[in-house]
Each structure stands twice: as C-alpha cells, then as structure tokens.
Amino acid sequence: MKAKKTVTVILTSVIGLTVGVSSAWAYGTISSGISSPPLTFTKWNGFDPATYTAFSNAASPWNVVSQGEIGKNIIDPNGTTTSTNSYPVDDYTNLITKGDRGLNQYLMQTTTYKYIYPWIDNHTLHADIDINGSFAWSNNQTSGTYDVQNVITHEFGHAAGLADLYGTGDTEKTMYGYSSTDETKKRTLDTDDINGIKALY
Incomplete structure (x- = not known):
C-alpha cells in the first residue's frame, strides 16, 4: 500500500501554492492534478434527485475544459450511492457526503489524498467532499x-487540483474562497479557472 498524505481544503481557508500570477491570469494549485482521471464520486444516498442533478451540472464546466485538453472528463459525479455519511474516509473511494457539522464549521469542504512525497508525485489519488447540513441549502x-x-462547482475545482483564491481581483472566479447565500456565479468558470485546469492537464 502506498503512503499518502491528506490535504484538506475548506471554502474559507488559504492553502496551496500559486503557480500562475500575472496581469493576464491568476490561479493556484494544491496538486499536480488527478493521478488517473476521472475521479468518480460515490454519493450519500440521502440526497434528493435535484441534488444529484446539481452535481452533474457542477462537473460539466470542468469536464468541458479537460475534454479539450486531454480528451476525457476529470470529474464524474455519477458513481454509485452509499449509506456512508462519515467524512473524511481514507479508503480510496471518492465520496460526497452531507451531515450537520455545526454552524461554526466549514460550509462545504474537500479533502484530497496524495502520495506522501509530493516532490516525487504530487497528483491527487482520491478526494472526499462534505456538505455541511447545518447551513440552509437549495x-x-x-x-x-x-x-x-454553485458551491460544489468550487469544490470540484479543489478535487481537480486548484486552490482557493482571495485577491481583490478574484471575487468573480469559481475558485474564490468565499461564498454567500443566493450566489450562483461560481457555476460559470472564469478565464483564470479555465487556465488553471489547462495548466494541470
């Protein structure tokens, strides 16, 4: 079994190394991309059909870019379902879960798993995403x-290898690290989000 390390990305925290910053584009990365795309997610079976549709719609813009770069999808949200609602679970399964984690916790969070020696191989092996049910979702x-x-489009970006951004010029980007109620702008990738995926794949 390969040794791994865990990287947790919270919607409201800074993590990762910014690799592309200029007046023309800006993005950050937390890995070298997915080791063996696509990441196929197993979903908690307590989600309603509209939420499954939201997952598919959220994966689509990332996959449009990756199809143009490597000819395949990088995110597949249409895996099987499970009754498991624990988070995170380091079992080589990509999970999307939901639970009441408390209002003083994250809104939605992604944990990615990589090889323990990132200077040898910094690719993401698998990822878990958790939706905090303590907040109101629709x-x-x-x-x-x-x-x-809106928010899981951002989290899929983390699963693909992108980091949060917090600059004043980043507020319209999908990878901007904050979200608010009634927001939908993260559904559409900004040019810098697209450039980040192109750089990784």
Missing part, C-alpha cells in the same frame, strides 16, 4: 440559502 435558488451547484 437547488432552486431559494432566497437566503446556499446554492448546491
């Missing part, structure tokens, strides 16, 4: 709620 843009598709 799939129909209900006022005062967080949009599932």
Whole structure:
C-alpha cells in the first residue's frame, strides 16, 4: 500500500501554492492534478434527485475544459450511492457526503489524498467532499440559502487540483474562497479557472 498524505481544503481557508500570477491570469494549485482521471464520486444516498442533478451540472464546466485538453472528463459525479455519511474516509473511494457539522464549521469542504512525497508525485489519488447540513441549502435558488451547484462547482475545482483564491481581483472566479447565500456565479468558470485546469492537464 502506498503512503499518502491528506490535504484538506475548506471554502474559507488559504492553502496551496500559486503557480500562475500575472496581469493576464491568476490561479493556484494544491496538486499536480488527478493521478488517473476521472475521479468518480460515490454519493450519500440521502440526497434528493435535484441534488444529484446539481452535481452533474457542477462537473460539466470542468469536464468541458479537460475534454479539450486531454480528451476525457476529470470529474464524474455519477458513481454509485452509499449509506456512508462519515467524512473524511481514507479508503480510496471518492465520496460526497452531507451531515450537520455545526454552524461554526466549514460550509462545504474537500479533502484530497496524495502520495506522501509530493516532490516525487504530487497528483491527487482520491478526494472526499462534505456538505455541511447545518447551513440552509437549495437547488432552486431559494432566497437566503446556499446554492448546491454553485458551491460544489468550487469544490470540484479543489478535487481537480486548484486552490482557493482571495485577491481583490478574484471575487468573480469559481475558485474564490468565499461564498454567500443566493450566489450562483461560481457555476460559470472564469478565464483564470479555465487556465488553471489547462495548466494541470
């Protein structure tokens, strides 16, 4: 069994090394991309069908870019379902879970697993994503709620290898590290989000 290390990315924390910064583009990375794309996610079976649709819609913009670069998808949210709702689970399965984690915790969080020696191989082996059910979520843009598709599009970016961004010029990007209720702008990739994926794949 290969030794691995765990990297956790929280929507409101800074992590990763910025590799592309200029007046023309800016993105950051937390890995060298997915070791063997696509990452196929197993989903908690407590999600409703609209949430499964949101997952598929959120993966689509990332996959459009990767199809153009490597001819294949990098994120597959249409794996099987499971009753497992623990997070994170270091079992080589890519999970999307949801649980009441508390309002003083993350909104949504991604944990990626990589080889323990990143200078040898810094690729993501697998990833788990958790939706904090303590916050109000919706799939129909209900006022005062967080949009599932909006935020998980951001989290899929982490699974693909991109880091949070916090610059004043980053607020319109999918990888901007903060989100708010009623927000949907992360659903559409910014040029810098696209350039980050192109650099990784």
